[in-house]
Structure formats: C-alpha cells, structure tokens
Amino acid sequence: MKTIAVIGGGWYGCHIALSLKQKGQYYVTLYEAQSDIFHGCSGKFGIRLHAGPHYPRSKKTRESCQNHFYNFHDTYSDLLIKHEYSVYGLGIEDVDECPSKVTESQFKLVCKECDQYQEIDIKEWNYQHLISAFTVYEPSIAVGKRLREKFKKYLKQADVNLICNYKVQKIEKINNNKLQINTEHIFDHVINCTYYQDLTIDSILPFNIEVVYQPSLALYYEDNEKSYKDDAFSFIIMDGWFPCIMPHDDHIEGEEITKRKYIMTHGKYTIMGSFETYDEAVDCKNKLNDSFVEKTIKPLFEKDMNKYWPTFKNRFKYLGWISTIATKVKTEKEFRSALTWEKDGMIYVLSGKINNIFDAEQEVFSLLKLENILKWGGYNYVKDGELDRSINEVTEKPQHNVRNTSELQVYNELCSQHKHN
Numbered sequence: 001m002k003t004i005a006v007i008g009g010g011w012y013g014c015h016i017a018l019s020l021k022q023k024g025q026y027y028v029t030l031y032e033a034q035s036d037i038f039h040g041c042s043g044k045f046g047i048r049l050h051a052g053p054h055y056p057r058s059k060k061t062r063e064s065c066q067n068h069f070y071n072f073h074d075t076y077s078d079l080l081i082k083h084e085y086s087v088y089g090l091g092i093e094d095v096d097e098c099p100s101k102v103t104e105s106q107f108k109l110v111c112k113e114c115d116q117y118q119e120i121d122i123k124e125w126n127y128q129h130l131i132s133a134f135t136v137y138e139p140s141i142a143v144g145k146r147l148r149e150k151f152k153k154y155l156k157q158a159d160v161n162l163i164c165n166y167k168v169q170k171i172e173k174i175n176n177n178k179l180q181i182n183t184e185h186i187f188d189h190v191i192n193c194t195y196y197q198d199l200t201i202d203s204i205l206p207f208n209i210e211v212v213y214q215p216s217l218a219l220y221y222e223d224n225e226k227s228y229k230d231d232a233f234s235f236i237i238m239d240g241w242f243p244c245i246m247p248h249d250d251h252i253e254g255e256e257i258t259k260r261k262y263i264m265t266h267g268k269y270t271i272m273g274s275f276e277t278y279d280e281a282v283d284c285k286n287k288l289n290d291s292f293v294e295k296t297i298k299p300l301f302e303k304d305m306n307k308y309w310p311t312f313k314n315r316f317k318y319l320g321w322i323s324t325i326a327t328k329v330k331t332e333k334e335f336r337s338a339l340t341w342e343k344d345g346m347i348y349v350l351s352g353k354i355n356n357i358f359d360a361e362q363e364v365f366s367l368l369k370l371e372n373i374l375k376w377g378g379y380n381y382v383k384d385g386e387l388d389r390s391i392n393e394v395t396e397k398p399q400h401n402v403r404n405t406s407e408l409q410v411y412n413e414l415c416s417q418h419k420h421n
Helices: 011-022 059-067 069-075 104-112 144-158 278-286 290-308 354-369 410-420
Strands: 002-007 026-032 083-091 130-135 161-164 171-173 179-181 185-187 189-192 211-227 232-238 243-247 259-266 316-329 339-343 346-350 373-376 379-382
Touching (some): 002 011, 002 185, 011 354, 059 069, 059 354, 104 130, 211 278, 211 290, 259 316, 290 316, 290 410, 339 354
Parallel strands (some): 026 161, 189 346
Antiparallel strands (some): 083 130, 179 185, 232 243, 339 379, 373 379
C-alpha cells in the first residue's frame, strides 16, 4: 500500500487522514505541530453545522454547505450539540450605521432553503433593530477537550499513525517522485491541511486566487439563566458588521458541569487585521492582551449585542477571550468553501466551512488516483470539484471602496482612535 502524510491536525487534516485510512488502500501518518490535535481554529471557536444563511451573498458557499449537511450530520452525530432554536436575524443597521448587504426578500429566500425554516415574531422573542428573523435547523459541533478525545479515539480505531509535537519544516522530492519530510521520513504523497499557513511553496495560487491571514478573537460567556441540561441556542445577525452568539461545548463525558458556555463573535470586531503573510498576522495576534480586549473590544461586543438582544446584558457572565488566525480567500461575495489542488507532488487543502470536509476528501482521493483532473499552469485540480464549480466566485475580487471582511484592519484603527482620544 502507498504511504501518505497528512500535515495539520484540525478538522480537515483529521477527517481526511481518517477517511483515507478507512478506504484500506493507504498507510496514513498525521502530523500535528502542537501538543494535541484541534488546537487551532477548529478546536477553539464555536462551530456550527452551517445550513447556509450565514452566507446570503455566496450561492456557491450555501450550496456546498447544504450538499453535505446531512452527510456530516450522520457521520459525526455524536459530536453534534442539539439546539432549542437557531435564529438568523436581518439587522437594520450595523455598527458602522450601514444597512444589511442583502434585502429583506433576499434574506427570506435564503432562509427558506433550510430545513425547519420558520419566521418568528421579533417583539415576542425580545429582539430589537431587526427587519425580520427566522429559525432554521442548524446544530453546533463540539470543540476543545470533547472534540479532541472523540477524534483521537476514531483515529486510533482506524490505525492512523498520529504524531503530535512534530513540526514539518521541509518537504523535498527524492527518487521515484517520493516526498521526504525533514530529511528523515519518506512518503508517496503529502497532503497539506495547515489552512495554507505553513509549507506554502507559491505566492501565486490557482487562477491567481488571493488569500489574507486574519488574527481573530472571540469572547467566552456563561449562561446564568439556563442550565447545561437545557438545549443550547444560537443567534446570528446578518449581513454586515453584526454580532453573533453560539454554544461552545468542550466538556467531556463524565465531567460535572452545570452551566453552558457560549462564544460571541462579531462581523467587524472579531477580525483584528488582514495581512498578506502569515507572519504579519502572528505579529498582530501577539499584540493582543487582556487589557486591550477587556477595555476596548469587550465593551464594543456587548454594546452591539445588547442593542439587538437586551436580554443578553443580565443573562450572561463574561469568562475570557480566545484568539486564532484564519485564512480567507479574498472574494466579492465572501466565498467560504474549501478549495483543493495539487502542485509539485503536494496536495493542498484550503479549509472552508466544516461541511466541506467531504468535498475535500473526495477531491483529495481523485487527485491521488489521477481521476477527472484539470490543469492550470503547474496546478492540478478536480473536474466538477469546488474550485471548478466556483471559479467565477473565487476569482471575483472585492470592489474598491466597498466594505469587505478581507480588508478589515480593526486593531490598528482602534489603537489610532485611542491615541487621538
């Protein structure tokens, strides 16, 4: 059997390593630079099994989420967090006093694509400053300790060779087109699942796609009204610089817990900056500290959430904050699905939404088998794969002077405002 190295122990790396080993055709080694798997964005931020409304302007992202919604739902059912309700609201004006980027009729049509879609009465639900709101079926997914323990069990059962605390620093081709890692381990194939943050060999991506690296933060809260035994909820406001709140469930089986934790993000204040290189993003992330977050960011988050949901103020207790670095494709419609391609013997997976792990899995397998391959320059990609299907969206760059999350520079702006004040 051929040997495969998968680099990166987030959702994409772990799922692809597991699925390839389960096919029975490969020996698979999964390398993770941190002390354990799921220590990056996959295991820190609240994750929902996206039904689609979070991306009302990107039809391709919604379609890819919906195509594999129930595939994920059935495959990883023991990692799902049941919701009492999942609400999507259309905001009147965001924090910059700009209207939502989609109209009421557009938003309604997007929400109607989802299972269990139902319009709700804004006043009865104690929401304010919304045009409309809908409930849809959209559970959350476990993170942190719970996710790590479950997935290590899956990997062990499948006999995936998991190696943590191992930094892959160099990959080179040797005889017979095999690939050598760190001059000591030899594989037939290598799959880079590092969120395009490491071992990148080209500044030019297929079709001149551009990415930015974004240091991002979120705030933790504890629900003082409902117990952990009560079902969770999510409240997402669209489409612009609005706040969102969703469950953050990292408890493990047998652990005593009484109150449920939530995580709050924001369309503007979560993203601290947008940079051309990963190292620049790391430098910005390293400047974040308790004083800046709690004196500058936290009041902005909470003021905005209280504006749309006044119940928040007295119901939730602040616990702390977390940060990570996200990689984002620069597009006009905020495309967020996964893209997969091969260059010089290495397969790259640029992560998208969690539903898209199955697209990436299928495309990786096609690239390994050299089936349905298209070419662009020195790149190989899959016919009818996500890159092929979405080429028009992923190559449509943001318009000048139009707000786009890939151009946010919030940390510098807030620091500048503080100096002037």
